[in-house]
Amino acid sequence: MRLATEAFVTNAERALQDATLQQALTRLVNNFVPRRLEAMAALGNAEELRTRAREIKAEAIAHLDVYLEQFAARLQQLGGQVHWADDAAEARQIIASLAAQYGVKRVVKGKSMATEEIDLNAFLEQQGYEVLETDLGEYIIQLAGETPSHIIAPAIHKTRQQIAALFHDKLGVPYTEHIPEMTQIARRTLRQHFLQADMGITGVNFAIAETGSIVLVTNEGNGRLSSTLPRLHVAVMGMEKIIPRLADLPVMLKVLTNSATGQKISSYVTLITGPRRATDLDGPEALHVVILDNGRTRLLHEETREALYCLRCGACLNVCPIYQNVGGHAYGWVYPGPIGAVLTPMLVGLDRAAHLPRASTLCGACREACPVKIDLPRLLLHLRHDLVQTRRVSPVERLLFALWAWLMQHPTLYGWALRAAAWLQTPFARQGWLRRLPPPFAGWTQFRDFRAVATRPFRQRWQETLRHEGASGGETRHG
Amino acid sequence: MAEQSAFLARVRQALHRDHGAAPGVPRAAPSELHAAAAALQQQLAGQRDTLLARLQHEVQAAGGKAVRVASPAEATAYITRLAQDKGAKRVVRWPAALLETLEVDAALAHCGIDVRVAPLVSEADEATLAAQRQVWRQWLAEADLGLSGVDYAIAETGTLALTARPGQLRGVSLLPPVHVAVVEAAQVVPTLADCLLLLRAREPEVQQALTSCVSFITGPSRSGDIELTLTIGVHGPRRGARGAARHAGDEQRELTRRERRCWNTMRAGLAKSSIATPTTSPRKRSWSLPAPWGRPIPSTRTKRTPKPPPTEESSLRRRSVSSFAAGAMLPDLKLSYGKRGFDGGKECRFYAPIRPGDTITGVDRIAEVYEKTGRSGNMIFVVRESELTNQRGEKVAVIRQSLIRRD
Ligand code: SF4
Numbered sequence: 081m082r083l084a085t086e087a088f089v090t091n092a093e094r095a096l097q098d099a100t101l102q103q104a105l106t107r108l109v110n111n112f113v114p115r116r117l118e119a120m121a122a123l124g125n126a127e128e129l130r131t132r133a134r135e136i137k138a139e140a141i142a143h144l145d146v147y148l149e150q151f152a153a154r155l156q157q158l159g160g161q162v163h164w165a166d167d168a169a170e171a172r173q174i175i176a177s178l179a180a181q182y183g184v185k186r187v188v189k190g191k192s193m194a195t196e197e198i199d200l201n202a203f204l205e206q207q208g209y210e211v212l213e214t215d216l217g218e219y220i221i222q223l224a225g226e227t228p229s230h231i232i233a234p235a236i237h238k239t240r241q242q243i244a245a246l247f248h249d250k251l252g253v254p255y256t257e258h259i260p261e262m263t264q265i266a267r268r269t270l271r272q273h274f275l276q277a278d279m280g281i282t283g284v285n286f287a288i289a290e291t292g293s294i295v296l297v298t299n300e301g302n303g304r305l306s307s308t309l310p311r312l313h314v315a316v317m318g319m320e321k322i323i324p325r326l327a328d329l330p331v332m333l334k335v336l337t338n339s340a341t342g343q344k345i346s347s348y349v350t351l352i353t354g355p356r357r358a359t360d361l362d363g364p365e366a367l368h369v370v371i372l373d374n375g376r377t378r379l380l381h382e383e384t385r386e387a388l389y390c391l392r393c394g395a396c397l398n399v400c401p402i403y404q405n406v407g408g409h410a411y412g413w414v415y416p417g418p419i420g421a422v423l424t425p426m427l428v429g430l431d432r433a434a435h436l437p438r439a440s441t442l443c444g445a446c447r448e449a450c451p452v453k454i455d456l457p458r459l460l461l462h463l464r465h466d467l468v469q470t471r472r473v474s475p476v477e478r479l480l481f482a483l484w485a486w487l488m489q490h491p492t493l494y495g496w497a498l499r500a501a502a503w504l505q506t507p508f509a510r511q512g513w514l515r516r517l518p519p520p521f522a523g524w525t526q527f528r529d530f531r532a533v534a535t536r537p538f539r540q541r542w543q544e545t546l547r548h549e550g551a552s553g554g555e556t557r558h559g
Numbered sequence: 560m561a562e563q564s565a566f567l568a569r570v571r572q573a574l575h576r577d578h579g580a581a582p583g584v585p586r587a588a589p590s591e592l593h594a595a596a597a598a599l600q601q602q603l604a605g606q607r608d609t610l611l612a613r614l615q616h617e618v619q620a621a622g623g624k625a626v627r628v629a630s631p632a633e634a635t636a637y638i639t640r641l642a643q644d645k646g647a648k649r650v651v652r653w654p655a656a657l658l659e660t661l662e663v664d665a666a667l668a669h670c671g672i673d674v675r676v677a678p679l680v681s682e683a684d685e686a687t688l689a690a691q692r693q694v695w696r697q698w699l700a701e702a703d704l705g706l707s708g709v710d711y712a713i714a715e716t717g718t719l720a721l722t723a724r725p726g727q728l729r730g731v732s733l734l735p736p737v738h739v740a741v742v743e744a745a746q747v748v749p750t751l752a753d754c755l756l757l758l759r760a761r762e763p764e765v766q767q768a769l770t771s772c773v774s775f776i777t778g779p780s781r782s783g784d785i786e787l788t789l790t791i792g793v794h795g796p797r798r799g800a801r802g803a804a805r806h807a808g809d810e811q812r813e814l815t816r817r818e819r820r821c822w823n824t825m826r827a828g829l830a831k832s833s834i835a836t837p838t839t840s841p842r843k844r845s846w847s848l849p850a851p852w853g854r855p856i857p858s859t860r861t862k863r864t865p866k867p868p869p870t871e872e873s874s875l876r877r878r879s880v881s882s883f884a885a886g887a888m889l890p891d892l893k894l895s896y897g898k899r900g901f902d903g904g905k906e907c908r909f910y911a912p913i914r915p916g917d918t919i920t921g922v923d924r925i926a927e928v929y930e931k932t933g934r935s936g937n938m939i940f941v942v943r944e945s946e947l948t949n950q951r952g953e954k955v956a957v958i959r960q961s962l963i964r965r966d
Contacts, residue, residue, distance in 0.1 A: 096965070111787045142574065142576075143576075145567045145568075145570045145576070148567060148570070158766060164562065166561045170561060215784070216784035216785070217784035233783065238785075240785055259785050259788045263790040267794065275700055289584055292766065300781065300784075301733065301780040301794035304733060304794075308772070324584050325584050326759070326765065329751070329755065344617075345716040345751075345777050347777050347780055348775070348776060351769065351772065351775070352772050353766055353769040356723075357771050359680040361677060361695050362692065362696070371566075373569075380573035401901065515931075528931075529904075529961075
């Protein structure tokens with residue numbers, strides 16, 4: 081996927097003007113947020129499950145090398161093959177040579193963020209393969225030549241009218257806005273492709289070290305079809321998808337689906353352990369798993385490691401006040417929202433995504449929502465700290481903060497400064513609020529109101545209270 | 560292409576761990592597994608009825624259909640009727656022993672329906688197998704109804720667990736537009752964890768036990784990819800009938816049809832230059848706090864919990880002081896961006912204590928509406944003021960809350 085992270089500010093502004101997108105985002109928020117809350121409340125022990133899920137991921141990542149090795153060994157015992165890709169280019173190359181080796185012509189894809197990350201479709205198409213996305217949302221955006229705007233609802237930014245027109249144009253079917261009919265159009269078209277495809281590419285939701293199994297979680301069944309019908313199944317997984325034991329799966333699944341869509345479980349959970357066995361009558365004859373690093377080892381450092389616990393459930397996107405207003409495309413790469421603001425700079429470099437760690441109010445809603453309790457605000461602060469350390473902030477900003485720090489260390493001066501501010505603000509303050517400030521501060525009040533500086537500072541009030549209580553003979557407290 | 564050893568060495572280095580110091584997953588001893596599985600089976604024997612009821616409920620909740628039958632004959636009759644209703648011409652099925660006892664083939668054949676039973680392959684030469692695979696692929700693609708058994712059914716979620724043991728073709732539950740699975744009462748387990756335990760206790764080797772694929776199926780194929788509107792049957796079965804069990808028609812349910820808040824229509828079309836401060840008839844609402852309501856006032860966060868439960872007491876618990884004011888009375892500003900807004904901050908002033916047993920009456924009014932214009936368009940600020948008084952008419956608190964909407 082083309083990187084447009086540098087343009088975050090302009091992208092975000094454009095998104096805010098886009099009334100269709102704003103409506104779609106409203107729909108998303110009204111839908112996903114209450115459903116997750118309801119589902120988590122219904123679980124009864126959501127807190128325990130989240131803690132347990134976090135422990136499982138923590139254990140897996142802390143011993144990632146061992147579990148990856150074990151996973152690979154177990155899968156190979158069954159004739160599955162494992163490939164290791166340091167970066168996106170390597171992963172693409174591996175998949176292309178597999179396609180060549182097996183004489184593939186047509187490729188179907190299940191929904192996968194990892195393959196978006198390595199920009200696989202464009203590459204395979206260049207090489208002359210026919211590649212078809214089979215998740216309805218991904219199919220829609222593939223037809224439209226766009227990119228996903230949400231981790232689990234990729235076409236959330238499109239209206240039914242837009243999709244209807246798209247189907248009419250690209251598939252030559254009569255125009256219809258009836259959603260079930262549109263779904264059936266997609267079903268008919270895709271079914272034909274499924275039966276003809278030689279290679280199915282999917283992502284991986286969980287990889288189980290103990291058994292060498294991979295787990296696909298979908299609602300439509302695209303993962304199940306892509307991994308069953310074509311004779312070759314290639315699964316692409318970020319190396320952090322490992323969980324240690326089969327027995328860990330129920331916990332992980334529960335937190336994933338309840339957080340993602342508010343479902344107790346998704347319609348299809350497919351647990352694949354190797355390619356088809358000798359006497360199986362269906363299933364793929366070969367299974368290849370591509371394990372992707374692509375910058376993830378950089379995240380293994382203790383400070384940032386928890387970003388690798390992410391299950392890609394999308395819950396943090398839905399609750400984020402920034403995402404809720406600018407949508408996924410503004411973030412400029414595959415992973416939007418709070419987790420995107422952490423992953424993108426770490427995977428593509430802070431230089432190219434300097435805006436993203438700032439695209440957060442640090443309100444903490446993401447941390448509350450995250451099924452594995454990733455402390456996203458802390459990670460964002462960590463990145464901001466890096467930004468400052470590496471001097472990627474404007475000299476004016478640095479100067480102002482230096483001044484502020486200096487003032488804060490000199491209480492008397494600080495008191496005077498505040499008093500001066502309280503006096504200077506009088507023409508602008510109204511009922512304790514600053515609605516509009518003159519330049520150079522105008523920018524601050526352009527979108528928001530500020531509390532006016534108190535005319536009677538707290539320190540003064542405190543002194544008065546102490547004096548008052550002393551005088552009235554009341555109990556005097558010393559703070 | 561990266562070498563495994565180099566790849567893992569780099570990971571190890573980034574983790575600051577020396578090689579070999581990690582546990583790996585120990586294999587569970589088969590004897591322990593057997594003991595645990597046996598204990599579970601024993602425990603479940605007494606709960607069959609509850610489990611079946613739960614399963615039935617959950618399957619229906621997931622959009623499938625679950626029917627309980629008393630006898631094999633009833634199951635056969637159900638399946639035959641369903642196949643006829645759906646106009647099925649070709650049925651594919653597993654060779655499961657349970658399905659044999661139903662004698663469903665004869666019943667279907669009697670109605671002119673062609674039934675193909677997957678062969679139980681144990682050993683065959685590669686050429687024969689290849690030919691069979693080709694034939695079955697075709698049959699599966701053409702079939703109108705797939706009939707299978709299950710390995711287990713999970714009551715908690717209404718999930719069917721199907722392994723790929725010999726004869727148990729994956730395609731039977733995947734390709735035909737209707738899937739019917741017959742479940743025996745003894746196959747129902749409470750949770751996924753129980754299911755996995757029983758599965759792996761079947762074989763000494765866990766990879767053997769899991770077969771090449773275990774499909775966990777819950778309701779029919781569904782998608783919300785177009786405007787988050789739930790539709791059934793984008794890929795897999797459109798209607799799965801299950802246990803003589805599940806079936807969900809093509810009907811769609813709108814997920815988005817949440818109860819809309821009824822906003823009071825007050826005043827529309829704020830013009831850019833002239834923003835009037837609407838004068839409103841204040842709206843009065845009061846609640847009696849039940850005497851034992853001594854809990855701390857919940858944080859405003861709980862306000863977001865949708866659909867408070869029906870009893871009055873519990874719905875009261877979910878209210879925060881500031882949400883006494885919420886709900887009924889924001890002006891419909893008719894903004895092009897709909898009704899979503901930001902919290903612009905709130906301010907509570909407390910004048911007298913609020914005690915359990917008090918009756919609090921809130922009067923809301925819109926104190927102010929104004930706008931700001933920035934690079935990204937207009938923002939409308941609405942300030943709402945709620946005055947709360949107790950049963951003695953004393954003012955206990957005033958809450959000013961501002962909400963920001965985009966125009
Ligand atoms: S960071 Fe947490 S909430 Fe966000 S997508 Fe990942 S798992 Fe979900």
